[in-house]
Amino acid sequence: MNASKLKIYQFPCRQDNYGVILHDPQSGTTISIDAPETEAVGDVLESKGLKLTHILTTHHHGDHVEGNEALKSEYGCTIIGPAEEAAKIPGLDQSYGHGDTFDIAGHRIEVIGTPGHTLGQIAYYLPDQGVVFCADALFALGCGRIFEGTPEMMFTALERLAALPAETLVYAGHEYTLANAKFALSVDPDNSQLADRAREIEVMRDNGKPTLPTTLELELQTNPFLRADDPAIRKFLGMESHSDLDVFTEIRARKDRF
C-alpha cells in the first residue's frame, strides 16, 4: 500500500460548488472529485502543472459531471462512478456500489452508498488519508435535498457516513453552510457549540473563506441532520416519543420550507 499523503486542492466553482483535486506526488496520479466545471478544473490542473488521471463521480447531476467528457478527451483520464447511475454518467469507464473497494496508485478507496439526493449517489472514503468526499449527501451543518429517494434512504446514508472515525475530514459538494447554520439554529436553538460555530461561519464567509472541509466530529456535535437522537432537539420539536427516522424526516421537511 502507498500510505503517502495526497495533496488536496479544494476550489470554488460555478455558483456555490466546490471542486477538489487530489495529487499523489510519488506516482503523479491526479484525481478530480467530480468535474463540476471544465474550465475551473482545467485551470487548477494547469496552474499546478498536473495531468488528470482519474475522475471520481459521485452522482449524475449536471453540476457534478459537466466536465467529464471534455476533461476525458483532453487528458484521457479514467472516469469512475456510481453503478446505480451508470447510464447517466458521461464517459464512465468503471462503476462501483456500496461496500465496494478499489485502489488507485496504492491508495485504498471505499465506496459508501449514499442514496436519497439521487437514487445512486456514492461517497468515496480514503482511510489512509482520513478523508471522505460525500458531495450532496452530508454538508457542513446540512444534508442534501431529497430529490429522488426517500427520507429513510437519506437517513441511512447519513448513518453510514456518521459511522466513520470522528476525526475524518469531510469534503462536500457545495458552500451552503451559512444558510444551513441559520436553519440549524431554528431547530437546535440552545446548542451553544452550534451558536459559536454559526458566528465563526459568518466571519469566515465575510472574509471569503471556505467553511469546508469540516470534520465528522464537529458535524456530530452541531449538524441537526446527524442529531435526530438528541434529547434537546426532540423536545424542541415535541417528538420525544418518535423514532429517530421520524425526527430526521421532520427536520428535513422543515429545511425544505425554511
Ligand SMILES: [Zn+2]
Ligand atoms: Zn446534486
